[in-house]
Amino acid sequence: MEDGMIKVTVIDREGVRHELDAPTDMNFNMMEVCKSYELPVEGTCGGMALCASCHMYVHSDHALSDPSADEEDMLDQAFFVKENSRLGCQIHITEELDGLEVELAPVS
Numbered sequence: 829m830e831d832g833m834i835k836v837t838v839i840d841r842e843g844v845r846h847e848l849d850a851p852t853d854m855n856f857n858m859m860e861v862c863k864s865y866e867l868p869v870e871g872t873c874g875g876m877a878l879c880a881s882c883h884m885y886v887h888s889d890h891a892l893s894d895p896s897a898d899e900e901d902m903l904d905q906a907f908f909v910k911e912n913s914r915l916g917c918q919i920h921i922t923e924e925l926d927g928l929e930v931e932l933a934p935v936s
Contacts, residue, residue: 880906882916885910
């Protein structure tokens with residue numbers, strides 16, 4: 829792991845795995861990492877947990893912060909929600925997330 833960088837894996841909606849470098853020193857979240865690699869994540873609300881266009885499934889066992897009430901409200905309105913559903917904009921990139929694996933949720 830380079831200083832200030834971690835590796836994350838994103839599985840796109842076609843099942844293709846993308847190993848990405850994610851900076852830990854830029855206050856990025858998973859939505860922003862996906863967008864920077866031009867993966868199909870909308871992020872319509874700009875990361876405010878006001879839409880579910882960055883809905884993803886967390887496959888790895890990393891300890892994530894509990895979803896906020898706003899995030900839970902958005903997930904309640906999203907399609908294809910599972911127990912491991914999270915909004916990418918609410919998964920903040922930290923060194924502890926090295927090796928994180930997520931899958932982009934299908935769109936309606």
